[in-house]
Amino acid sequence: MDRLIYTAMSGAKHILEQQATTAHNLANASTTGFKAQIDSFRAVPVLGNGLPTRAFVVDATVGTDYRSGSIEQTGRDLDVAIQGDGWIAVQRADGSEGYTRNGALQINQNGQLQTATGLNVMGDGGPISIPPDVTITIAKDGTISSVNNLTAPGATTIIGRLKLTNPPASSLKRADDGLFVTTNGQPAPLDPAVSVIGGALESSNVNVVETMVNMISLARGFEMQMKMLENAQNNAGKADQLFSMNG
Known part of the structure; x- marks a missing residue:
């Protein structure tokens, strides 16, 4: 019983x-x-x-x-979607590194490239700063280029590159803030094979x-x-x- x-x-x-x-x-x-x-x-x-x-x-x-969600075109310069496997590295509130596939990026009043929730987006050498009065484009490999709006024709300048990574799924876990982190707490290495689609976002799966x-x-x-x-x-x-x- x-x-x-x-x-x-x-x-x-x-x-x-x-x-x-x-x-x-x-x-x-x-x-x-x-x-x-x-x-x-x-x-x-x-x-x-x-x-x-x-x-x-x-x-x-x-x-x-x-599994990946569907790719939806937005036409917005600061929107990026991961093509296939991979993650965008961001700086969490405690300073550690987290990973997301939400590529709805923005620039704050200090020129820092951030996620929609206000977290700094990581580049090859740390957080990415965007100069004022420029139009930026994000290439397939994550390279961020800018054109000065105050000069005609404006010269193209490379600002930095998004840190795109692709650690094994078994080495990732979901954190309380909704981001993914590595199980050992160490930053995942840059993966040059990860690519993004500019002007698009990935929907929920x-x-x-x-x-x-x-x-x-x-x-x-x-x-x-x-x-x-x-x-x-x-x-x-x-x-x-x-x-x-x-x-």
Whole structure:
């Protein structure tokens, strides 16, 4: 009887956690460059006195769906999308290096090239500064060039190059701020094979229809676990009645 309770109780708990992850993915279906989270579960025995005949469910490490989203043309000079595998390196709030595929870049009042959330974009030699009164273009290899708007014709000047990297997926993890970081905390090396598409952004890779269907399936799974607990309670009540009759 208690084996059924262990299974249903832990199953219901983790279905709720998976439902939260699914809701989080759905909420980010329109977030540029977002990568969907994946939950996985496994059964483990309950250790204690006697044989390990009871088991419950535990949530394994949350994974990530690294599939690329669709490329959407914007025509904006500061928008870039990673073509294929790879990441844009940025400076996190604590000074460490993080990685994103959200290429909606901007220039702050101090001329620093930043992400839409205000984080400095990293170049070959650190954060990238953009001089005033220029028009910039970003090449396929991440090279940033500028043309002075105050001279005609303006001369093209290379400002720097985006730090584009492509560490193995197994060496990355999602941080609390939504960026990806290396598991060992060390900066990933520059990868010259990574290329970008200028004037475009990568959409989220969340499949809205698939996610909605998954939410419905999880809701039904939770109802099934509750039904199992109800059945366990009914069986326990009937067992008590039998013991009373025998007494």
